[in-house]
Amino acid sequence: MLRRLGLLDFNFLVKRVARHPGKTEIPAGELWLVIDGGVKKWACLSCPGGCGVQISLSLNPERRPRWEVDQDFWQRPTVSPSIHQQKMCRCHFWIRKGMILWSKT
Amino acid sequence: MQTQNPGDDSHIPLEDVSAAIREGRSLRLAHLYRIMVADEQLNERNLDLGDPVPTGRQILQAAGVRPVADYSIYAILPSGEFEDLRLDETYDLRERGAERFVIFQTDRAFKFTIDDRQMEWGKPSISGKILKTLAGVPTDTYDVYLEVRGGGQDVLIRDADLIDLSKPGIERFITLIRDTTEGLAALPEADLRYLDSHGFAVEVVGDGTHTGVVLKQMQLPQGKFNHPAADVLVILPPGYPDVAPDMFFCDPWLTLVSAGRYPTCADQPHAFMGRNWQRWSRHNTNWRPGVDGLHTMIKRIEHALAEAK
Numbered sequence: 431m432l433r434r435l436g437l438l439d440f441n442f443l444v445k446r447v448a449r450h451p452g453k454t455e456i457p458a459g460e461l462w463l464v465i466d467g468g469v470k471k472w473a474c475l476s477c478p479g480g481c482g483v484q485i486s487l488s489l490n491p492e493r494r495p496r497w498e499v500d501q502d503f504w505q506r507p508t509v510s511p512s513i514h515q516q517k518m519c520r521c522h523f524w525i526r527k528g529m530i531l532w533s534k535t
Numbered sequence: 536m537q538t539q540n541p542g543d544d545s546h547i548p549l550e551d552v553s554a555a556i557r558e559g560r561s562l563r564l565a566h567l568y569r570i571m572v573a574d575e576q577l578n579e580r581n582l583d584l585g586d587p588v589p590t591g592r593q594i595l596q597a598a599g600v601r602p603v604a605d606y607s608i609y610a611i612l613p614s615g616e617f618e619d620l621r622l623d624e625t626y627d628l629r630e631r632g633a634e635r636f637v638i639f640q641t642d643r644a645f646k647f648t649i650d651d652r653q654m655e656w657g658k659p660s661i662s663g664k665i666l667k668t669l670a671g672v673p674t675d676t677y678d679v680y681l682e683v684r685g686g687g688q689d690v691l692i693r694d695a696d697l698i699d700l701s702k703p704g705i706e707r708f709i710t711l712i713r714d715t716t717e718g719l720a721a722l723p724e725a726d727l728r729y730l731d732s733h734g735f736a737v738e739v740v741g742d743g744t745h746t747g748v749v750l751k752q753m754q755l756p757q758g759k760f761n762h763p764a765a766d767v768l769v770i771l772p773p774g775y776p777d778v779a780p781d782m783f784f785c786d787p788w789l790t791l792v793s794a795g796r797y798p799t800c801a802d803q804p805h806a807f808m809g810r811n812w813q814r815w816s817r818h819n820t821n822w823r824p825g826v827d828g829l830h831t832m833i834k835r836i837e838h839a840l841a842e843a844k
Contacts, residue, residue, distance in 0.1 A: 449682065449684075449707075450680075450682060450689070450709050452650050452651045452709050453650050453651065466683075466684055466685060466686065467684065467685040467686025467687065468686055469686050469687060469688060471688055471689055472689070483712070483714075485715050486711045486715075487715065490688040490689075492688070493688075493691065495715070495716050495717040496717070497717065510724060510727075511717045511722065512717065512739075513715060513717075514715065514716045514717065515714060515715055516714050516715065516716055517676075517712075517714040533738075533739060
């Protein structure tokens with residue numbers, strides 16, 4: 431709604447789910463945050479670099495690689511650090527306040 | 536099959552098969568050979584056998600299960616695969632590279648899902664490698680996780696890890712391709728805020744080993760160098776920001792307008808990411824872990840450029 435009014439700009443909005451989507455396709459524009467029992471486990475999205483493969487980012491602080499996801503009032507996610515696809519389309523990007531910022535490498 | 540002579544001094548008392556495998560050597564002649572045997576709950580215990588080429592029946596008897604015919608025994612190979620041992624089949628401990636065995640009663644089925652496909656497995660334990668094989672994904676490029684419900688991280692199951700399917704809550708496995716990494720630029724948040732708020736145009740580059748931060752077209756002291764601006768590279772060492780970056784690098788190469796030469800200790804080339812950088816050999820011995828970051832490094836660079844002679 432806000433987006434249609436041109437007030438809110440984003441490439442991704444957070445959708446909370448309790449279970450990992452497995453091989454379920456995630457619609458473009460959504461970042462599924464898997465939270466179960468109060469534990470943030472995964473951030474899942476379809477790769478925005480063109481290959482479309484599902485990316486599952488581990489939010490487990492005990493393991494590498496790992497990421498952190500925060501969201502603002504509008505459910506726009508900020509993911510850190512950046513996300514680097516090593517196979518498929520090899521894209522490298524940041525998600526900050528719901529926006530994709532492409533890295534040149 | 537028992538051929539050793541207990542009085543023969545060439546035999547050591549006990550050979551630990553797992554130690555031999557770990558050390559990559561063949562088994563020594565011994566009076567006893569120690570293997571590891573797990574039960575259905577995957578409780579492991581040592582078992583000492585007098586025969587380095589036991590049959591399945593011999594191992595079951597040594598493990599004390601009765602009647603032997605109601606049980607199955609599998610060798611767990613280093614790859615995580617199970618190898619079925621028949622009761623009267625001999626198994627040469629000296630050749631196989633397996634020192635772990637699992638014993639369980641047959642005629643049971645365990646249900647679970649992998650990638651939301653129903654699976655049934657006739658044994659209570661299963662390895663990560665078998666899970667991946669059942670899921671039909673390559674074992675070397677995929678990871679398999681056990682979903683943990685109700686508060687707990689999903690558990691990564693490595694190829695040779697064994698999961699007890701008879702435990703409650705062991706129901707759903709997911710496989711994920713292992714192709715995403717943290718960007719080479721795992722820059723600390725403090726650095727990002729600093730770079731953002733001070734208007735630095737930054738490119739983060741990496742050659743797989745080193746991560747570099749390129750400050751794009753950094754403004755140089757006016758009139759001092761043969762260029763008004765240059766790209767400045769900082770290479771982040773492993774362990775940054777607890778470990779200090781050392782030197783910095785400029786491209787294009789800078790000469791002092793006043794002297795017509797390179798500044799002191801800035802005349803060596805350094806190749807990084809296909810560019811030939813001018814190495815500015817300026818060292819930092821006062822790095823404060825937890826306090827210093829790119830902001831400190833940039834201040835040092837600005838100082839070094841201003842003071843260059």
